[in-house]
Amino acid sequence: MxxxxxxxxxxxxxxxxxxxNALAPRGFAVVIVMAAGTLAIPLLAVIGSKVLWGLLPFALIALWGLWYALDRNYRDRRIxxxxxxxxxxxxxxxxxxxxxxxxxxxxxxxxxxxxxxxxxxxxxxxxxxxxxxxxxxxxxxxxxxxxxxxxxxxxxxxxxxxxx
Missing domain, CATH: 2.30.29 (PH-domain like)
Incomplete structure (x- = not known):
């Protein structure tokens, strides 16, 4: 309660x-690491090709969006x-x-x-x-x-x- x-x-x-408080700071780190790992798996198949540079910005934007949303939620819990x-x-x-x-x-x-x-x-x-x-x-x-x-x-x- x-x-x-x-x-x-x-x-x-x-x-x-x-x-x-649904996510402790340790949980924040775990979610970010798991998301980064999950986003990296499809990128492994295109390492060394120009396709990597086309997909990499979208993966980074998705990771940044998740980071921003979780950080915003963490700051809002200071109420x-x-x-x-x-x-x-x-x-x-x-x-x-x-x-x-x-x-x-x-x-x-x-x-x-x-x-x-x-x-x-x-x-x-x-x-x-x-x-x-x-x-x-x-x-x-x-x-x-x-x-x-x-x-x-x-x-x-x-x-x-x-x-x-």
Whole structure:
């Protein structure tokens, strides 16, 4: 599950969300080496001929495209959302893939959690409204994970709003 929700005894809670990590750096290297080897096999038959120079650019472009796509995916996984929930304030900090940090604060008593099954940009669109703004939460999660997160976070918000 690409999120953690920790609840303290005094009512405070901390939520961390991150994109799913499907390929570790070692896996990145293995995929590139296997792709290069696979692309080299047909080129072995034409070594020493002019055909090699006609095929080689296309093989290199395919290898570069794979490298770029995997590297872009790796950089996009640097997204991190961290939420601190207390009885006095809820703070959401979002670090984008470029490293820019966005922050949203609101009073927990005025926050509402919305899960739109349909009609949002993605299925099970999860948003928080409060402090005069609406922010999306867990855009990179699967629809099922957003439903589970909505249930867990909803329970935490209810606990924060109650004075027990």
């Amino acid at each position: 690409p999120y953690e929700l920790h609840q303290e005894a005094d009512g405070r809670a901390e939520l961390r969300l991150w994109p799913y 991190l959302e961290a939420m601190e929930l207390t009885r006095s304030e809820v703070t959401l900090r979002r670090q984008t893939a470029s490293g820019m940090v966005q922050e949203w604060r609101a009073d927990p008593h005025w926050i509402s959690l919305h899960l739109a099954a349909k009609g949002g940009p993605v299925p099970q669109y999860l948003t928080l409204t409060g402090g005069g703004r609406e922010v999306e939460l867990g855009a990179f999660l699967t629809p099922e994970e957003r439903v589970r997160l909505s249930e867990s976070l909803g329970a935490v918000l209810i606990r924060l709003k109650s004075y027990s």
